[in-house]
Amino acid sequence: QVRLVESGGGLVQAGDSQRLSCAASGGTFSRYTMAWFRQAPGKEREFVAVINRNGDSTRYLDSVKGRFTISRDNAKNTMYLQVNNLKPEDTAVYYCAAGQANALYSTQVWYDYWGQGTQVTVSS
Numbered sequence: 001q002v003r004l005v006e007s008g009g010g011l012v013q014a015g016d017s018q019r020l021s022c023a024a025s026g027g028t029f030s031r032y033t034m035a036w037f038r039q040a041p042g043k044e045r046e047f048v049a050v051i052n053r054n055g056d057s058t059r060y061l062d063s064v065k066g067r068f069t070i071s072r073d074n075a076k077n078t079m080y081l082q083v084n085n086l087k088p089e090d091t092a093v094y095y096c097a098a099g100q101a102n103a104l105y106s107t108q109v110w111y112d113y114w115g116q117g118t119q120v121t122v123s124s
Contacts, residue, residue, distance in 0.1 A: 002027035002113040004096050009118030012086055016122075020081040022096030022115060029077040030054070033099045035111060036070060036081045038092035038120075045095065047106035049081065059104040064090075086122045093117040 008020040022034070035050035049060045049070040058070050069082040079096060097111035105111075 002098050004098060004113055004115035006094060006096050006115045006118040009094060009120045011121045014087055014122055014124050016086050017084045020094055020118060022079040024077045030074040033101060034072055034079045035097045037095045037097060040092040050104045052104060057104060088122045088124045091120060091122050093119050
């Protein structure tokens with residue numbers, strides 16, 4: 001059983017940057033494809049970014065390309081999401097997820113483990 005814990009959220013101003021972290025325990029981190037999803041108020045949870053097992057391949061939601069960067073440190077069992085130039089529409093609860101499938105899937109069904117989420121609120 002893999003346990004995921006997100007951190008790094010908070011209240012920021014538009015244009016600010018943040019780094020979200022996802023710490024994993026209870027499994028072999030390097031065996032999992034890792035992803036970030038987010039859920040804004042009143043909306044369904046959506047894919048944000050995904051990174052493969054060894055960290056050399058990524059995929060992003062179009063609206064965050066060039067602003068968000070996903071990365072991982074397998075030695076530290078941690079995944080990151082660097083978010084730059086934040087916009088009010090980025091306000092959401094951000095979730096990390098781990099999947100055993102070795103592919104850059106953007107749909108939630110492929111992910112087996114989920115964190116509790118961290119709130120990011122961007123004021124204008």
